[in-house]
Amino acid sequence: MAKISSEALGNESIGKLLIKQAAPASIGILVMSLNILVDTIFVGNWIGSTAIAAINVVLPISFFIAALGMSIGIGGSSIISRALGANNDKKALKTFGNQITLTLLLCLSLVVLGLVFINELIPAFGGKGDIFEPAKIYYRVVLYGVPILALNMMGNNVIRAEGKPTFAMVSMIIPSVGNILGDYLLINVMDLGMYGAAWATTGSYFVCFLYVLWFFMFSGKSELKIDFSHFRLHLPIIKEIGSLGFVTLARQAVVSIIYLLMNNILFDLAGEDGVAVYAIIGRMLMFALFPVLGITQGFLPIAGYNYGAEKYQRVRKTINKAIMYACLMGVVIFGLIMGFSREIAMVFTQNEGIIERTPSAMRWVFAATPIVALQLIGAAYFQAIGKAVPALLLTLSRQGFFFIPLVLILPKFYGELGVWISFPIADLLSTIVTGYFLNREIKKNLSLTEK
Numbered sequence: 001m002a003k004i005s006s007e008a009l010g011n012e013s014i015g016k017l018l019i020k021q022a023a024p025a026s027i028g029i030l031v032m033s034l035n036i037l038v039d040t041i042f043v044g045n046w047i048g049s050t051a052i053a054a055i056n057v058v059l060p061i062s063f064f065i066a067a068l069g070m071s072i073g074i075g076g077s078s079i080i081s082r083a084l085g086a087n088n089d090k091k092a093l094k095t096f097g098n099q100i101t102l103t104l105l106l107c108l109s110l111v112v113l114g115l116v117f118i119n120e121l122i123p124a125f126g127g128k129g130d131i132f133e134p135a136k137i138y139y140r141v142v143l144y145g146v147p148i149l150a151l152n153m154m155g156n157n158v159i160r161a162e163g164k165p166t167f168a169m170v171s172m173i174i175p176s177v178g179n180i181l182g183d184y185l186l187i188n189v190m191d192l193g194m195y196g197a198a199w200a201t202t203g204s205y206f207v208c209f210l211y212v213l214w215f216f217m218f219s220g221k222s223e224l225k226i227d228f229s230h231f232r233l234h235l236p237i238i239k240e241i242g243s244l245g246f247v248t249l250a251r252q253a254v255v256s257i258i259y260l261l262m263n264n265i266l267f268d269l270a271g272e273d274g275v276a277v278y279a280i281i282g283r284m285l286m287f288a289l290f291p292v293l294g295i296t297q298g299f300l301p302i303a304g305y306n307y308g309a310e311k312y313q314r315v316r317k318t319i320n321k322a323i324m325y326a327c328l329m330g331v332v333i334f335g336l337i338m339g340f341s342r343e344i345a346m347v348f349t350q351n352e353g354i355i356e357r358t359p360s361a362m363r364w365v366f367a368a369t370p371i372v373a374l375q376l377i378g379a380a381y382f383q384a385i386g387k388a389v390p391a392l393l394l395t396l397s398r399q400g401f402f403f404i405p406l407v408l409i410l411p412k413f414y415g416e417l418g419v420w421i422s423f424p425i426a427d428l429l430s431t432i433v434t435g436y437f438l439n440r441e442i443k444k445n446l447s448l449t450e451k
Contacts, residue, residue: 024169026294056279060259067252069150073157075245085308097230126263141198178204326373368427398430
């Protein structure tokens, strides 16, 4: 087999390489986020604000299952990047095959459980009152496509680990465009309501899967040419995928818990309108942070490859430039949100109550955006180099260790305001902690003699 073409990760200028890796990832995340954003706008204007709240209830459940694919993809891709850096093609191929097997086994099992306990899960995640029925409709249909979404997420990360960021970008754009077109056809033209919104989403997953399948099997662009022997589970590889992938899975589990808490707390404080406000802000968090998340995604394979090749000075340069670029993007995002929060709310709904409540809440949630890049990249660094425990702890620090206790305590004293101020406080505390451990790691392990 020809050597997998990833040498550029270890040779090109860090600045150019980071832009080359991050730009497609950013564009892919942008389009994917626009999909979620436009989907919410269509649903809010063509179905109603209750439908926005219903989708917000379903997302953490379906995305937690799909996040298994992302977790396996990111965990395995860390192994693949370091294996390529160390010229261990055999391990890279075996890892990819094991990723596919694990994704299918775990996701199909959870989908079955999710359908069995549908009536218990939806109310638990805030699908109460008028929200329950539309949430149930959306949940059932979307769950059918979740295993395919998981395979897409896993495949996307492997494509990026191969050093093919443009193809990874396309795999993120396809379902986004497909969903927007499906929304227009099924909701606006055919008037299928929540069924239309759900089938547009599920159909877009299948279209994306066809592209990912084409890339690996028929395009001739991928050099990860696996056979049936690679699908057989190999315990050491499973353990390594699991330890690293658990970081991403734990993060998504915490996100799902946060949705559960937020939907219930806000429903009690402000009813359906409170849940809808959070749904709008949640979509903006996914959308507005796309350049920061893109830089983080582009950073992972560069750091992993060079660490595997023992090029520690390149790793340090990658960390510094990634943080600098991401912080600059954070400042721009901060300014836009502070200046146009009311206009953003008006795009999603005509409900005056929601429009009045959203701007101040959104400003609080985005208040620490200029510094949050350090936390994201610092946590990602430990995952990239295969250090699962610090990666897990730092990843969970922001939303798990700080935000959840804050959002449980502060609303008791400050009501709805306590919910929103929990966001910037958690961001600040987790950034301080991550900065400390990242600086210690750099001084201790990245000043070693290179090959």
